[in-house]
Amino acid sequence: MRNGRLFAGFCGLTFVAVSVTSAWAQMTINGAGATFPYPIYSKWFDEYAKVDPSVRFNYQSIGSGGGQKQILAQTVDFGASDGPMSDENLAKAPGKLLHIPTVAGADVITYNLEGNPTLKLDADTIAGIFLGQIKKWNDPKIAALNSGTTLPDKEIVVVHRSDGSGTTYIFTDYLSKVSPEWKSKVGTNTSVNWPAGIGAKGNEGVSGQIKQTPGAVGYVELIYAKQNKMAVADIRNGEGNFVSPSLESVTAAMTTAQIPDDFRFSMTNAPGKDSYPISGATWLLVYQQSKDAAKGKKLVEFLKWAETKGEQMAKDLDYAPLPRNLQDRVLKRIDEIK
């Protein structure tokens, strides 16, 4: 009896020892941050396990704010964020922190109107609606853009995100660029002090609220709208063309957007006749000089794979891939990581 227990204990001990050594053999790279790209990142980590079985990724989608905090505190090997880091936060980094853009997404404007017409909207009307100044659907400003559609004499109910999100960041960034009034009254952030409307949690909350409320209008993530086949508006871009939101028009915007050397760019209201104006990229945050050289090397290998092979998987999951010119620039930057 006693011997048996001893034997079992011994077995247990060896088991623990063996599993510890095998865990050592496999390197784990930890990351945390944005929720928006989580589906594509987990797909990448899955696929990459087949390319390089010696490395395993552990990604926690705790939100962009959390991702920035964790990488600044160096508790993770890479962070992820839906918005570029502010100068203030970047100054807190103990080393040089690089922004690596991975994929892009867009916000669409969706609404609940009888017959689900495809509306045409421009910067002025969108800002007016979300500032609470355009109050009725048959407002002359909306009617002027939609001559073929009969618009009801109905109150507009604005629905916005109540939770902090990259989706809101992109939307308010666009409005701040196109409307001076929005810029001074509201500004750009993951959550803002909304001048009008009701707040709903998450894409599903906003779209649920819109579906339930006749006359409602709001913005949701492009992927979410596509997968749920929602009525979305065409938006007039900077060149005066009405562009419907699609992966192609988002990538087009990224091709023409002004992208600085540190890749902290905003691609809303990008020039180009095919560019969809309300879109934004998402980034991985990596230190140029990694603490652990072996991990740094593996991370570089992964990033290179993600920016080339990984980009080809983006469209299947409804993310807009980086355009060729940007991919090349990013790859060059990845080479600088040590």
Add this chain to the structure above:
Amino acid sequence: MAVAIATPSRERTLPMPPPARFADKAFEWLTLIMALAVVLLVFLVGWQLARGSELSIRRFGFSFLTTTTWDPVAEKFGALPFIYGTIVSSLISLIIAVPLSIATAVFLTELAPLSIRQPLVSLIEMLAAIPSVILGLWGIFVMVPWLRDHPFAFLKSTLGWTPLFSGPVYGPSMLAGGIIIAIMIMPIITSVSREILRSVPNLQREAAYALGATRWEVTRIAVLSYAKKGLFGAVILGLGRALGETMAVTMVIGNTPQISASLFAPGYTLASVIANEFTEATSDLYLHSLVEIGLVLFAITVASNLIAQVLLKTMSRQQTSRAVQ
């Protein structure tokens, strides 16, 4: 103290072998440590929250509690609309849930035929087991549209002239938030009330019947009045849950930090704003302000419990004095 008095007498009457005495002592200490740990935990939570909100306490001071702007872009933070929303939505929920729950408990203990008691109790307890996010989804898709088209529309047409029911009816609103909280706290108030009513000695009822009381009089005089203190405790338990309820409320309250007299206007609660904005808050002041919101919620919960305890004390004093008379 009580221990010191009890020990010698126990030793006199029951001489125990040393190991057993040691076990007794150890048990005493263990429970003491456990009890102290709970107290310590409460203080640690408060201290940690205060430490985590240092920046915003220093920047805004007392005005954090009295201003109404919540602007993450300009970094101006005031908690008043959230405090207002938390208190009002909890009060609405109590106004709805307390009469319903106590009536249900009375029905279950005093009136219902034995054969349906257990099924009903199970059903009510099942209501408590529904995850709040599911209740919230049901709120968005079923409850809010129905409320908007029927009861709210009715209230608007009949009582629309009062400030309480003025303004446009969107659906998501303070009232909808209060109603969903009421649904969530009903099971707990009902179960606790039922236990309390069951513990009322049958002698009470029999005595009242013997005096010729009707069923209603028996319930009112012999049962409810006897159980008053316990029922009050059940309501306080419900209030505690109502103050902290987050997910389902967030989904139906409209999340707009404003103070409006109208119950049809959207509102916001302390717990909701933390749940909504904590994950994406990047600047230090913003984060500290959100933690201070947590501190305020903590303070409100502690304060409501203290007030409840004082009320209970005065209630029992009244009861004793009445009994003496």
